[in-house]
Amino acid sequence: MTHFSFDIVGFDLDGTLLDTSGDLAAAVNHALDSIGRPTLSVEQVKPMIGGGARHMLAQGMAATGGCDTATLDLLHARLLAYYEANIAVLTRPYPGTLDALDALVAGGAKVAIVTNKLEALATQVLVELDLLDRFACVIGGDTMGPGKAKPSPAPIHEMIRRSGGGRTAFVGDSIFDIEAAHAAGVPAIACSFGFLMQPVAELGADAIIDGYDELLPTLARLAA
CATH class of the missing domain: 1.10.150.240 (Putative phosphatase; domain 2)
Structure with a gap:
């Protein structure tokens, strides 16, 4: 177990880890x-x-x-x-993203991605930004088959399986992320800086972060 009691922290990609x-x-x-x-x-x-x-x-x-x-x-x-x-001309990680990922891994957690982006494109952008090796797995919108992208819980369950199981939290910026996490039975953290389709407070997340400096303290609160 990690010092904040989550074994796996999953992330959406667009609007969560990367500004695409x-x-x-x-x-x-x-x-x-x-x-x-x-x-x-x-x-x-x-x-x-x-x-x-x-x-x-x-x-x-x-x-x-x-x-x-x-x-x-x-x-x-x-x-x-x-x-x-033209997948990575302007795309960059959000401020503090890499430090937060490093801290999670240093604390013993595995980090993984569940995105509704096609798996091949998600993998490609991570390769071009030299980030792919950081993640235990990348689950795309087509990985699980038709009708099984978020908000289906199927890709969250698969992420947990591929990452070895354990207590899990999920971080995202859309209603698809929050509904998928909750359907899979894991707490959901919403990013206020993402590509919001509606006010972040309306997503129904268990917590909201305004930046990645808030992620580890938020995970600690959720674990408690």
Whole structure:
């Protein structure tokens, strides 16, 4: 057991560990621009992030003239191709992220990722930022099969299994994260600095952090 009594601390990726908003917005805008749609600001795209690329793009299309399935299919492929080629141009960890991960590992915890990003893209961005080796596992939105991305508890359960089991907490920034954690029976911490679809206080998290300097004290309080 660690000094704060959690064996595993899981994290969402976009809007939680990494600020991916600039690169995701660029990919959305590349897709929209390819059919003559108006582009969106990074701040407009941020609340659309969290449910996977297709969900994000569908919201971007709805905001710029409507969304039909055939066009969504076409633009989704364009978005993914562009994003894969430009995945870490602007993306960086949030301030204090790496120090917090180091402290967790030093305390005996395993850290892992459960994201609704496609597993291959999640792995790619972590490789490009030289972060992949820090994590016990990376579970993507497609890892568990159709219909089993967050808010399903399935990827949280799989993260726990791959990380060796034990007392677990989960950190995220969206309702998908909080609902998945609670459905899996683990406490959820919400990041107020993430890509919020709604006020952070409305997510129903067990705790809220405003920065990574607050993570370990928050975990200690939850453990107690």
